[in-house]
Amino acid sequence: MSTGAAVLPARPARGWAALGLWLLPLLFLLIFYFTPLFSILRLAGEALLREGPSPRLWGHLERPLVFTLWQAGLSTLLTLLVGLPGAYLFGRFTFPGKGLLRVLTTLPFILPTVVVAAGFNALIGPRGWLNILLMQGLGLSEPPIRLMHSLGAILLAHVFYNTTIVLRVVGSAWAQLDPRLEQAARVLGASPWRALWEITLPLLRPSILAAALLVFLFDFTSFGVILLLGGPRFATLEVEIYLQALQMLNLPLAGLLSILQLGCTLVFLGLYQRIAAQVNVPISPRVQGEGLHPPRTPAERAFVGVMLTMLIVLLLLPMAALPLRSVVRLEAARGERGAVTPGLTLDYYRELFINRRGSYFYVPPIQAARNSLLYAGATMSLALSLGGLTTAAMTRLRRPPRWLDLLLMLPLGTSAVTLGLGFIVVFNRPPLIARDFPLMIPIAHTLVALPFVVRTLQPALATIPANLRQAAAVLGASPWRVWWEVDFPIVLRAVIVAAVFAFTTSLGEFGATMFLVRPEYPTVPVAIYRFISQPGALNYGQALAMSTILMGLCGLGVAVIERLRLPGLPQTW
Amino acid sequence: MKNPMLRLLAFFLALLVLVACAPATTSTPTASPTPAAPTELRLMTHDSFAASEEVIAEFERQHNVKLVILPSGDTGAMLSQAILTKSAPLADVLYGVDNTFLSRALQEDLFEPYTSPLLANIPEEFVLDPQHRVLPVDYGDVCINYDKRYFAEHNLPVPQSLEDLTRPEYKGLLVVENPATSSPGLAFLMATVAHFGDPGYLDFWKQLRENGVVVVNDWETAYYTNFSGSSGKGPQPMVVSYGSSPPAEVIFAEQPLEDAPTASIVAPDTCFRQIEFVGILKGTQKRALAEKWIDYMLDRRFQEDMPLQMFVFPVNPQAQLPEAFVKYAQIPTKPATLDPALIAEKREAWIQAWTETVLR
Numbered sequence: 043m044s045t046g047a048a049v050l051p052a053r054p055a056r057g058w059a060a061l062g063l064w065l066l067p068l069l070f071l072l073i074f075y076f077t078p079l080f081s082i083l084r085l086a087g088e089a090l091l092r093e094g095p096s097p098r099l100w101g102h103l104e105r106p107l108v109f110t111l112w113q114a115g116l117s118t119l120l121t122l123l124v125g126l127p128g129a130y131l132f133g134r135f136t137f138p139g140k141g142l143l144r145v146l147t148t149l150p151f152i153l154p155t156v157v158v159a160a161g162f163n164a165l166i167g168p169r170g171w172l173n174i175l176l177m178q179g180l181g182l183s184e185p186p187i188r189l190m191h192s193l194g195a196i197l198l199a200h201v202f203y204n205t206t207i208v209l210r211v212v213g214s215a216w217a218q219l220d221p222r223l224e225q226a227a228r229v230l231g232a233s234p235w236r237a238l239w240e241i242t243l244p245l246l247r248p249s250i251l252a253a254a255l256l257v258f259l260f261d262f263t264s265f266g267v268i269l270l271l272g273g274p275r276f277a278t279l280e281v282e283i284y285l286q287a288l289q290m291l292n293l294p295l296a297g298l299l300s301i302l303q304l305g306c307t308l309v310f311l312g313l314y315q316r317i318a319a320q321v322n323v324p325i326s327p328r329v330q331g332e333g334l335h336p337p338r339t340p341a342e343r344a345f346v347g348v349m350l351t352m353l354i355v356l357l358l359l360p361m362a363a364l365p366l367r368s369v370v371r372l373e374a375a376r377g378e379r380g381a382v383t384p385g386l387t388l389d390y391y392r393e394l395f396i397n398r399r400g401s402y403f404y405v406p407p408i409q410a411a412r413n414s415l416l417y418a419g420a421t422m423s424l425a426l427s428l429g430g431l432t433t434a435a436m437t438r439l440r441r442p443p444r445w446l447d448l449l450l451m452l453p454l455g456t457s458a459v460t461l462g463l464g465f466i467v468v469f470n471r472p473p474l475i476a477r478d479f480p481l482m483i484p485i486a487h488t489l490v491a492l493p494f495v496v497r498t499l500q501p502a503l504a505t506i507p508a509n510l511r512q513a514a515a516v517l518g519a520s521p522w523r524v525w526w527e528v529d530f531p532i533v534l535r536a537v538i539v540a541a542v543f544a545f546t547t548s549l550g551e552f553g554a555t556m557f558l559v560r561p562e563y564p565t566v567p568v569a570i571y572r573f574i575s576q577p578g579a580l581n582y583g584q585a586l587a588m589s590t591i592l593m594g595l596c597g598l599g600v601a602v603i604e605r606l607r608l609p610g611l612p613q614t615w
Numbered sequence: 616m617k618n619p620m621l622r623l624l625a626f627f628l629a630l631l632v633l634v635a636c637a638p639a640t641t642s643t644p645t646a647s648p649t650p651a652a653p654t655e656l657r658l659m660t661h662d663s664f665a666a667s668e669e670v671i672a673e674f675e676r677q678h679n680v681k682l683v684i685l686p687s688g689d690t691g692a693m694l695s696q697a698i699l700t701k702s703a704p705l706a707d708v709l710y711g712v713d714n715t716f717l718s719r720a721l722q723e724d725l726f727e728p729y730t731s732p733l734l735a736n737i738p739e740e741f742v743l744d745p746q747h748r749v750l751p752v753d754y755g756d757v758c759i760n761y762d763k764r765y766f767a768e769h770n771l772p773v774p775q776s777l778e779d780l781t782r783p784e785y786k787g788l789l790v791v792e793n794p795a796t797s798s799p800g801l802a803f804l805m806a807t808v809a810h811f812g813d814p815g816y817l818d819f820w821k822q823l824r825e826n827g828v829v830v831v832n833d834w835e836t837a838y839y840t841n842f843s844g845s846s847g848k849g850p851q852p853m854v855v856s857y858g859s860s861p862p863a864e865v866i867f868a869e870q871p872l873e874d875a876p877t878a879s880i881v882a883p884d885t886c887f888r889q890i891e892f893v894g895i896l897k898g899t900q901k902r903a904l905a906e907k908w909i910d911y912m913l914d915r916r917f918q919e920d921m922p923l924q925m926f927v928f929p930v931n932p933q934a935q936l937p938e939a940f941v942k943y944a945q946i947p948t949k950p951a952t953l954d955p956a957l958i959a960e961k962r963e964a965w966i967q968a969w970t971e972t973v974l975r
Contacts, residue, residue: 085699156835163840168850185850190840191831274793274830275974285795288692290963291719293699371869389869401924402671402684466696470703477685477705557696561686574835575663576926580867582839 063435064446067428067492074485075453078464085467086297093294102282102295103302110278111306113193113268114261117200121257124201124356125208126250131349132209133216135342136334143350144209145600147357151206152546152596154567155266156574157364157589158199162271163190164363171363191273199267202360204257205353210539211256211498215249216242218535221333252497255314259307259454265553279303283457300460307455311448361593368586390583403561403572407588410569411595414549417565418599420484421491421548422541428488429495429540436496437503450496453489458553461489466557476558483565486554491544498543502536538604545599549592566592653681656904659706659896661693662686665924666917674911680904690716690798697896698723707899708908710752713889714952715801717743718959726894729906733913733931741890741930743955749892752912753927756858756950757802758879758886759789762844765852774853775882777810780823787827790841790851793974795966796832798889803855804969805958806887809951813961820972830973844877858886859926862943866923881947888950891927 132144150158166172166189173185180186189195219242227237243250265280277285279299287296337346371387397404432450453461465486469476476482506529514524552567559568566588573585653675664686675682685706687693694716697709701723712720720726726748734742734750741751759774766773774780780789792800807816820828829851831837838845842854845864861875879886893912895905911917918934921927928936928946936944 082699159836167840269796269832270836274796274832288688288695289795290966291691291695291698292963293695387869397668402666402668403686404668463696463699466705467699470700470705556688556692561684572662574839576863576867579845579864579869582845583869 061435063431063438067432067435067450070428070488071449071453075456075461075489078461078468079456081468082460082464083297083301086293086300090294090297099295099298102286103299106277106279106282106299107302107306109276110262110280113196113200113276113278114258114264117197117204117261117264118254118258120197121201121204121208121261122250122254124352125205125253125257126212127345127349128205128209128353129212129216131346131353132213133219134333134335135346136336137346137350141604143353145597145604146361147209147353148206148542148546148600149361149593149596150202150357151204151543152550153361153589153593154550154552154570155270156552156567156570156585157592158202158267158360159270160367160574160586160589161360161364162195162199164367165360166190166195171366190271191275193272193276195271196264196267196276199271200261200264202357203267204260205357207256207260208250208253210543211253212246212249214535214539215246215501217333219245219333248501251314251317252501255310256454256494256497258310259451262306262310263303263455263457265458279306280457280459284459287459287463296460300457303457304452304455307452308448310455311451312444315444315447364586364593365590368583368590371583390580390587393580393584394587405562405564405569407566407569407591410564410566410588411591413563414565414567414592414595415599417483417487418545418548420481421487422544424484424488425491425495425544426537426541429492429499429544432492432496433499433503436500451493454493461486462554462557465554477560480563482558483555484548486558487548487551488544490551490554491547494543494547495540498540499533499536502533506532542600542604546596549596549599566595653679654901654904655681655683656708656901656908657683657685657706658908659685659687659693659697659709661690661711662688663925664711667920667924670917670920673916674908678904678907682908694720697725701725701897704896704898706896707901707905708893709896710891710893710912712749712892712894713798714743714892714955715798715805715889715958715962717749717892717955720894721748722959725896727897727899727902729895729909731906731910731913733910736933737913737930738932743890744892749894750909750913751890751930752893753918753921753925753929754888754890755927756879756881756886756888756947757799757806757855758858758881758945758947759803760842760844760854760856760860760877760879762842762852763876763878765843773878774880777807777819777885780828781819781826783826785826785853787829788851789823789853789855790829790831790837790849791855792834792837793830793832794969797834797837799834799855799857801962801966802887802889804965805953806885806951808965809887809953810884813965814968816965817968817972820969824973828973853880857926858946859922859928859940859944861945862939863926865943866939875943878943879945879947881945883947883949884951886947886950888947888952890930 128147132140153161162170164170166187168185168188168190170187173187176182176186177184189198223241223245224237227241228234232240262278263280264278265284268276268278268281279302283296283299283303286292286299337343368390369386369388371385371389394407436446465476465482469479469482510528511524514528515521519527549565550567552571555565555568559565564572570585570588570592573581573588664684671682674680683706687696687705690711690713693709693711696705697720709725721744728746728748729750730747731750734747737751741754743749743751759780761773765771771784774782774785779785791803794801794804804816807819810816811819829841831841834856837854838856838860839849841849841851842856843849843852844854856879858879858881861877861879864877865872865875893909895902895909899905913931915931915934918929918931919937921929921934922940923937928940928944
């Protein structure tokens with residue numbers, strides 16, 4: 043069919059063939075990840091040897107390290123607290139508007155921090171909707187909610203961002219769980235709690251661990267949330283790397299901090315593997331949608347109601363505040379600093395299409411959107427291809443070596459600033475100049491998306507029991523039909539989840555893009571930053587309008603990918 | 616058919632090829648039939664760089680050149696990229712180093728000297744490098760902006776000095792940016808160092824902290840979220856911003872404004888002057904063209920375009936200011952300045968001490 047499949051032997055001898063599958067992903071990582079990373083670390087090391095370590099070095103390392111660990115642990119716990127019941131909701135129940143809610147809850151994950159910060163400000167900021175409402179309702183003169191620039195704001199934003207990971211990863215595993223196991227336990231007299239505790243949770247443990255690890259890594263390397271919502275009193279390792287590399291121009295310290303962050307990532311991944319290796323329950327995939335049902339008992343109805351409310355308040359309100367703010371003009375009434383009489387306007391959107399200053403850098407929003415979509419499409423294809431190869435290689439090895447898995451996850455623990463600088467230093471002369479190579483941005487985005495893709499595809503592929511295929515073959519199905527009716531439907535769901543992650547990661551990425559983007563072809567997040575860094579009500583309004591467009595774009599992308607499932611397949615989880 | 620992944624893979628590889636081709640075919644600029652293909656001149660700059668389309672096009676026409684502009688983050692990000700790549704420079708010309716980064720850039724030996732004939736017009740006070748490795752292009756003052764309406768309605772006099780800011784009537788009314796993350800924040804810190812001296816500035820900041828100064832990380836948050844004079848309608852009526860922000864409020868108003876809603880405090884020593892420079896990067900193959908571009912930047916056409924594009928003031932006194940600037944921008948008579956060499960030596964220590972005093 044295509045050359046991609048033809049060069050790969052159909053029935054390879056174990057070991058060597060698996061290595062063949064590894065070749066492309068490994069080469070990719072070697073060229074686009076390890077080379078830039080080591081070139082920067084080498085430069086930093088040389089400078090460190092030349093200048094000698096500063097006396098306050100340990101203080102510079104310790105403070106951000108402790109804070110990073112503390113906030114990441116706390117954020118992960120809170121995210122699981124919201125996400126696990128949410129995964130149960132999606133994995134076991136049907137309710138009206140489920141498809142829409144699934145798309146909407148995916149959105150936070152993609153939004154660039156500057157957009158999220160604007161959304162949180164519009165909701166809980168000193169002049170946010172909530173404070174305006176409370177002040178007018180209770181007749182207060184000072185805003186009662188003072189959450190901005192506190193640890194609370196950081197935690198809230200992390201839950202907002204990462205709950206979708208738990209919903210997606212654990213939710214889809216839950217939907218695939220054989221409900222008969224649980225039913226059998228109940229018939230044998232176990233209480234619902236006991237069935238959950240002794241049957242369901244152990245079966246879900248790999249997915250929960252995988253989700254928790256991803257969430258933790260994201261919180262661990264948090265950057266924009268800390269800077270914009272946490273304010274100047276908080277700094278994670280990632281923030282400190284940015285400060286040292288780009289503000290203080292202290293490359294040696296930035297290099298040391300990067301190594302510290304990478305080291306920690308390695309430790310967590312190692313720990314995770316150790317725990318994950320203990321659980322090895324084979325799950326046979328079941329008829330799709332089998333375990334799903336509408337809430338029946340009052341308790342179930344109450345659960346669904348409470349969970350829906352919680353998800354809407356936590357995930358949807360901050361996002362709703364933003365489009366609302368982008369069509370409202372806030373004018374403080376004369377004489378009252380706090381009172382606000384809003385008026386509706388579409389000016390900000392109209393203005394997006396006018397190059398008012400005749401600026402050389404003006405790019406119509408449609409074009410920025412097109413650029414973003416093209417990059418996201420390329421990222422999705424690249425990440426799924428490489429991720430697919432990797433996963434195929436992993437399932438062929440009976441016991442994939444641990445270091446391979448670690449290798450794949452490392453980019454998640456790497457600072458975007460370090461990597462971005464690495465790109466600039468390494469891809470600086472022909473044949474490859476970073477800024478001139480149109481695929482460079484999708485490549486950078488793929489590095490971020492690849493760990494997800496592999497983490498999502500691998501469990502799905504591993505669950506296909508050989509006897510299902512054999513049974514189909516014995517019953518007379520052609521190999522093509524076996525693939526089409528057994529393998530494909532099982533893997534498809536995981537592929538969709540992986541595709542959504544890759545696509546949306548690319549749409550929202552800003553850190554590495556900043557180093558690679560050409561002004562003629564900006565992405566939407568880049569365009570948003572351009573507007574927001576200029577004074578004037580119109581510029582701010584346009585940034586909000588553009589953010590709203592990005593949100594719409596993400597929503598559309600996610601919805602389309604979700605629709606790609608085959609017509610015969612029922613809507614699941 | 617054992618492995619379904621292979622088929623999916625083939626599909627996605629094919630998709631990838633399709634997508635990869637798309638930008639290449641659609642984004643190729645429609646080649647105009649010029650007699651000779653234009654040479655490329657690369658300009659590395661910060662993200663705030665802006666210019667009118669015609670102004671750039673005119674230069675490209677005059678010299679049959681294609682100007683490739685590479686915005687590379689903020690000033691610090693741009694400079695660290697330039698330093699990391701100095702053995703194989705990313706561009707021919709670098710624009711946007713300011714006096715707070717100047718000495719560091721010169722220490723790294725990034726530039727080739729060029730004595731432009733246009734320097735003759737430019738006042739001495741802007742020419743900070745006597746060897747002309749970098750040439751001044753524009754300047755701007757970081758000043759405290761205030762919300763005129765708030766001060767009028769509360770019958771509050773506008774502060775006239777840095778010391779005034781510590782008085783109880785201004786408690787909790789000022790928002791500043793973190794000097795570690797923001798260029799206006801750093802400039803304002805330097806204004807206080809210039810006025811109070813080292814370590815006197817720390818006492819001032821201690822008092823300011825007791826008087827409820829609000830610190831945020833970036834200018835965007837300070838201006839749009841905390842400042843009451845802009846569209847965010849935040850709680851603080853005073854913000855560290857630029858002397859050119861008031862005219863920007865008029866030009867980018869949603870509805871035409873009669874008067875600027877904000878103004879700057881321009882009393883002696885309250886503002887810090889930032890000067891931005893351009894220089895030819897060492898190792899360029901296009902020295903002659905690079906010189907032409909620098910001349911162009913210092914000449915009237917570009918200098919008159921800058922104010923409304925980047926909200927800075929031209930260093931060339933022959934350049935006419937736009938009307939909104941003449942009307943609403945105030946130029947401080949005695950802005951604070953510091954020796955760039957001293958800044959390079961002490962900036963990290965100042966920021967560190969400030970962090971300990973104000974944030975911990």
